[in-house]
Each structure stands twice: as C-alpha cells, then as structure tokens.
Amino acid sequence: MVEATTLARPAAATFPLSRALVRMLLDRHRRGLPPEVMHRARLHTMDSICIALAARPALPIGRQVIAALAFGAGGGDSPVIGSDERLPPALAGFANSALAHALDYDDIHDIARLHPTTVTLPAALAVAGPVGAGIERVLAGMALGNELMCRLGTACAPTGDGPGSDWFLTQLFGYLGGCLSACIVLDLPEDDIVSAFGLAYMQLAGGKQTAFGTGSTARSIYPAFAAMGGVQAALLARAGVTGPEGALDGPAGMFNLYLGGTAPDLGLLLAEDGWSWLATEVKPWPSCRLSHPYVAAALALRERLGGPPTGRVTVAVNPSAAKLCRPLEQRRRPETLQDAKYSIPFMTAFTLAHGKVDLASLGAEAMHDPAAREMAARIDIVETLPDRPGHPPAELTVQTPEGPLTLRRDAAPVLDDEGLRAKGIDCLRQAGIGAEAGAIWDQLLALLREGPAADFLAAIPRVAASAGADRHR
Numbered sequence: 001m002v003e004a005t006t007l008a009r010p011a012a013a014t015f016p017l018s019r020a021l022v023r024m025l026l027d028r029h030r031r032g033l034p035p036e037v038m039h040r041a042r043l044h045t046m047d048s049i050c051i052a053l054a055a056r057p058a059l060p061i062g063r064q065v066i067a068a069l070a071f072g073a074g075g076g077d078s079p080v081i082g083s084d085e086r087l088p089p090a091l092a093g094f095a096n097s098a099l100a101h102a103l104d105y106d107d108i109h110d111i112a113r114l115h116p117t118t119v120t121l122p123a124a125l126a127v128a129g130p131v132g133a134g135i136e137r138v139l140a141g142m143a144l145g146n147e148l149m150c151r152l153g154t155a156c157a158p159t160g161d162g163p164g165s166d167w168f169l170t171q172l173f174g175y176l177g178g179c180l181s182a183c184i185v186l187d188l189p190e191d192d193i194v195s196a197f198g199l200a201y202m203q204l205a206g207g208k209q210t211a212f213g214t215g216s217t218a219r220s221i222y223p224a225f226a227a228m229g230g231v232q233a234a235l236l237a238r239a240g241v242t243g244p245e246g247a248l249d250g251p252a253g254m255f256n257l258y259l260g261g262t263a264p265d266l267g268l269l270l271a272e273d274g275w276s277w278l279a280t281e282v283k284p285w286p287s288c289r290l291s292h293p294y295v296a297a298a299l300a301l302r303e304r305l306g307g308p309p310t311g312r313v314t315v316a317v318n319p320s321a322a323k324l325c326r327p328l329e330q331r332r333r334p335e336t337l338q339d340a341k342y343s344i345p346f347m348t349a350f351t352l353a354h355g356k357v358d359l360a361s362l363g364a365e366a367m368h369d370p371a372a373r374e375m376a377a378r379i380d381i382v383e384t385l386p387d388r389p390g391h392p393p394a395e396l397t398v399q400t401p402e403g404p405l406t407l408r409r410d411a412a413p414v415l416d417d418e419g420l421r422a423k424g425i426d427c428l429r430q431a432g433i434g435a436e437a438g439a440i441w442d443q444l445l446a447l448l449r450e451g452p453a454a455d456f457l458a459a460i461p462r463v464a465a466s467a468g469a470d471r472h473r
Contacts, residue, residue, distance in 0.1 A: 017249040017264065018197045022180075022190055024270055025144050029184060033140055037275055041139040042448040043420055044107050044117045044146075047282050049444065049460060050427035051106055052081040052099035054359060056465050057432060059337070061217055063465040065098045065224070077130045082431070082463045089126040090231040093178065096122035097227035102220045103359065104341045105286040105427075109279055110390040112153020113289075114170040115223060116177060116280060120145035122227045123178035124185045127234065128453035133185045135453045141184030145230075146277040149177035154276055155265045157389040160319025163259040171206030171226045172258060178230025186238055198243020199233035201254055211342060212323060214330040219338045282415045282423065285357040287341040290321055292412035293394035294344050298351035301396050301407045308352045308371075309398045312378045315348055316395035318385040325381045332376040333367075340367040348396070349376035359430045431463045 033041075056062050066080060069091040078092030079085070081099055086092070097118055100106055106118040124141040127133070152173040156164035179200040183193045205225060210218045237243065248254050248264075255264055268276075285295055294315065302308060317325060324344040325331050331343040340346050346367070351357055353371040366372070385393050397406040415423060421441060428437035440461060447456040 015249065016194075016245045017253075017266075017269070018245055018247050019190070019194050020270055021148065021248075022193045022197065024272065025148060025180065026190060026193070027272075028147075029140055029144060033143055034275075037143050037278070038136075038139060040278060040280075041143045041146075042445060043417065044280070044282070045121055045139065045142065045448060046424050046441065046445055047107060047420060048100045048117050048121050049081060050424040050431075050441070051103055052096060053431040053433075053461065053463050054105075054427035055099045055102040056082045056463050058359070058430065058466065059102055059220070059364065060466045061102055061220055062095075062099050065221060066095050066465075069095055078126045079129065079457050081460060083465070084462060089130060089235065090228045093122045093126035093182075093231040094224040094228035096125065097224035098221040101223045103286045104220065104288055104338070105283050105359075106223075107280050107282050108289045109150045109153060109277065110281065110289065111157055111279070112150050112169060112276075113158050113164075113389075114149055114153045114168075114173060116146035116149045116170075116174075116277060117142065118223045119170060119174035119178045119226045119230065120149070120181040122224075123230045123234075124181040125453065125457065126227070126231050127182045127185050129457065131186060133453050135448055135451055135456050137185055137187075138453045139448065141181040143277065144184055145177035145179075145181035146280065147275060148180050149173045150276040150280065151269050151271075152176070155268050156259065156262070158320075159387045159389055160321075160323065161387075163262040165320075166208050167258065168206040168208055168211070168222050170223045172204055172254075174206075174223055174226025175200040175203055175229045175233070178227045179233045180230075182231045182234035183237070186234055188234065188238060192237045194245055195241065195243040196233045196237035198245060198247040199236050199241060200230055200243075201247035202243065203229040203233070204254060204258060212326075214327070214339050215335045217336050217338050219342065281412075282420050284413050284415055284419070284423070286359055286362055287347050287357065288324065289412075290324055290392055291341070291344050291347040293391050293409045294321075294348045294396070295351045295357055296412055297394040297396045297407050297409040298348050299355065300409065301398065301405075302352055302355050304405065304407065305398070305400075308355075308375065309378075311399055312380055313348070313352065313375075314380045314382060314397040315344065316382050316384050316393075316397070317344060318392045319383065319387040321385075321392040321394075322381070322383045328381060332379060333373060335367065337362075337364060337367055345379040345381065346372065346376050349373075349379055359426065428461075431461075433461055433463070 076088035158164035334340040
C-alpha cells in the first residue's frame with residue numbers, strides 16, 4: 001500500500017520550479033507507477049466515465065456545451081463520452097471534463113480542495129486517440145497530472161480566506177495538471193513539457209465568483225476550461241512553440257501573480273517519494289464537497305429523531321462553509337440545481353426532509369422541491385466554528401422535549417472499492433442502462449488493464465442527451 005502522506009523531502013530545491021517539477025514527475029514515470037497507484041487510477045477513471053454518462057440525460061448543460069463547441073469545428077478525431085460525436089482534441093477535453101463535473105459528483109482531494117481527475121482524464125483521453133496511445137499511458141498521465149495538482153493544492157491548503165480561497169484551484173492548477181497528462185500521453189521530452197507549462201500558465205484563470213454568486217449554471221463546467229487549456233498548451237509545445245520557464249516561480253509567475261506571493265513549499269512539491277493524490281476520495285453524494293459533513297449530520301439527526309425535525313434547525317458553520325450560506329435567502333431557495341448543490345442551507349434541508357441524497361432524488365427539479373424548501377425556511381445559520389483546511393466541521397442543533405440536541409460530523413463516509421462500484425452502477429442506470437450496468441462496469445474496468453485507449457473509448461456505451469429546455473432553472 002502506498003501511503004499518501006509518505007513524502008521524502010529533497011535535499012535541496014532546484015530552480016526554475018517548472019523544470020524541477022517536470023524532471024521529478026518524468027523520473028517517476030520512467031521508474032514505473034506503483035500497482036496501488038495504477039489500481040486507483042483505474043477506479044477513478046471508471047468513476048469519472050460513469051458520472052459523465054449519467055450527466056448526459058440528466059442536465060441540458062452537456063448538450064449546450066457540445067452544441068457550442070461543435071459550432072464551426074468541422075469534426076475531429078477525439079470522441080465525446082457517451083456519444084458518436086467527435087471534436088478536435090482540445091474541444092473534446094472541454095466537453096468530457098464538463099460532463100464529468102456537471103453533476104458535482106467527481107473525486108476530490110479535501111486538503112487541496114480540488115477535483116483532479118475531472119481535468120486530467122479528459123485531457124489525457126483527448127490526445128490518446130490521435131497518437132494511438134495505450135490505455136496504460138493514459139492512466140499514467142492522469143495519475144501524474146493528479147499528483148501535480150494535489151501537491152500544488154496541498155501547498156496552498158486553502159481555508160475560508162487567504163491565498164487560494166477565491167480561486168477554483170481545480171481550474172487554476174488544472175491547466176498544469178491537464179497539460180502534464182496530455183504531455184505524458186504525447187510522450188513529450190522534458191524541454192517540451194517545461195514549455196507546455198509556460199503555455200498553460202499563459203491561460204491561468206479560475207475566479208470563484210460563479211460559486212459565490214447565485215443564478216448561474218457555469219459552476220458546473222469550470223474544470224473544462226483547464227482541460228481544454230492544458231491540451232492546447234501540450235499541442236503548442238509539441239509543434240515547437242516555447243513557453244516561459246519561470247511560469248511558476250518567476251517575478252510574474254503563478255505564485256506571485258495569482259497566490260499573493262506565497263512562497264511554495266518546495267519540500268512538498270518536489271518530494272521524490274510518496275503519492276499525495278492517493279488521499280483523493282470518491283464522493284458519496286452528488287453535491288459540493290463542503291456540504292458533505294452537513295449531509296452526514298442531517299442523516300444522523302433524522303435517524304435520531306425518527307424523521308425530519310418539526311421546529312427550527314440551527315446550523316453552525318466555519319468561515320469556509322459560510323461562503324456556501326450567503327446570501328442566505330437565495331441559498332435557502334436556490335434558482336438552479338448548481339446553486340442547490342452548492343448551498344449548505346438547502347442541502348441540509350433536503351437531507352432532513354428526504355433522508356437520502358442521490359442522483360434519483362437530487363434531480364433536475366430538486367431546487368423546487370416543496371418539502372426541502374419548507375425545511376430550508378427553518379434553517380438558521382451561525383458562524384461559530386473554527387476554520388481549517390479540508391472538511392468543515394458541521395453542527396446541527398434542534399430543540400426537543402428533553403432540551404437542545406446537537407449532532408456534529410467532521411467528514412463524509414469513505415467509499416471502498418465495492419462502494420465505488422455500486423456508485424458507478426447507479427450512475428450507469430441513471431444514464432438509462434438497466435440490467436446490463438454491472439456487466440458494462442466489469443467490461444470497461446477490464447479494458448483499463450491493457451490495450452489501446454481507443455478500445456476503451458469505443459466500448460463506452462452511447463446514451464441519449466438531455467432533451468430539456470436550453471435554460472435550466
């Protein structure tokens with residue numbers, strides 16, 4: 001078993017940081033990835049593919065994205081998951097990343113507060129077909145891209161304020177992670193990957209206003225910009241365009257320009273052993289990860305009471321979670337499904353009202369659910385808990401005949417391999433695949449062991465896209 005926390009610190013830092021990171025990661029690739037890393041890469045690939053398939057019929061945004069990308073594109077060589085559509089590689093990376101994140105169900109590294117696979121896998125798959133890459137190279141590219149993203153995110157360890165708190169770190173660091181994944185699949189040498197990092201840096205973005213504001217559906221596709229940009233950077237470098245070597249640690253590099261001049265932890269970033277990304281977990285519920293301790297607490301409270309509470313519920317939050325509670329009235333009555341999943345008041349209320357959170361119950365019209373809205377009107381928020389990286393602590397308090405009852409949860413359940421398979425099969429069923437869902441899971445997982453990536457992509461079932469209205473409210 002490879003421990004996610006076992007990081008051997010290098011004796012000395014090497015600059016520029018881009019080259020030092022590329023050299024370290026390429027050395028890992030040359031040495032071969034440990035069996036546990038490859039095993040996890042297969043499972044997280046399956047998780048992302050099944051989520052993307054479930055997203056196609058569930059929400060119109062997948063159809064909207066593909067229509068936008070296909071406009072004037074004239075076809076391409078890279079497939080869109082769950083369809084016969086093909087796009088140029090960078091656009092396919094965008095489309096597949098958007099599908100993988102649309103349901104807010106994708107894997108997450110809690111301390112880094114980012115979703116790695118939803119960027120790196122689409123980027124790797126986008127270039128695999130055109131160069132005839134094997135599936136093992138795709139998995140290696142994904143795993144190394146994930147490791148880069150998770151190390152960068154862990155170096156920030158974002159909380160409710162400070163460097164990194166106002167960025168979608170999935171997007172900001174995803175340009176680099178997606179770029180590395182594509183470069184590994186393209187088999188680019190060190191100099192080209194360093195250039196590609198510089199070209200990825202020139203596209204960096206990821207401001208969180210689409211999360212802090214309300215009424216928008218764009219929060220469900222933000223990782224896709226990074227997947228597309230990472231592929232573009234890799235292909236530009238492959239064609240001979242050179243990027244700045246000081247993209248990360250130069251005077252106007254990423255850490256100075258985007259992260260307030262915070263000095264990166266070189267020991268963490270350049271550690272020669274250990275795998276940070278193995279701490280990445282698969283989500284048990286399709287909502288924002290910061291809402292998960294509140295879902296867990298609400299399930300426990302409902303079980304303790306024998307049903308939903310009848311009075312008011314006081315929800316204690318920390319500064320990180322408080323951002324998912326403002327403005328309170330809009331968070332109680334979200335306008336979009338994306339807002340509902342990002343709202344701690346609504347997700348707490350929905351869980352208390354229904355006693356479950358899954359794709360079937362938290363569907364396209366969940367934000368209009370009468371029972372959840374009535375419960376949400378009885379949610380009071382108090383910001384009294386300490387801030388910290390990772391999961392926020394959750395406290396729910398209700399009045400009972402015996403006095404106040406408070407339940408606290410600090411984390412969400414961890415899915416083991418069987419739990420992950422059950423989640424994947426449920427996603428396949430939500431995509432319209434019935435009794436064959438289990439067999440399809442097993443078939444796809446077997447194709448992730450060896451062979452061309454094209455064989456795996458060809459075996460992914462085709463599912464119908466949403467026929468809903470273009471504006472999903």
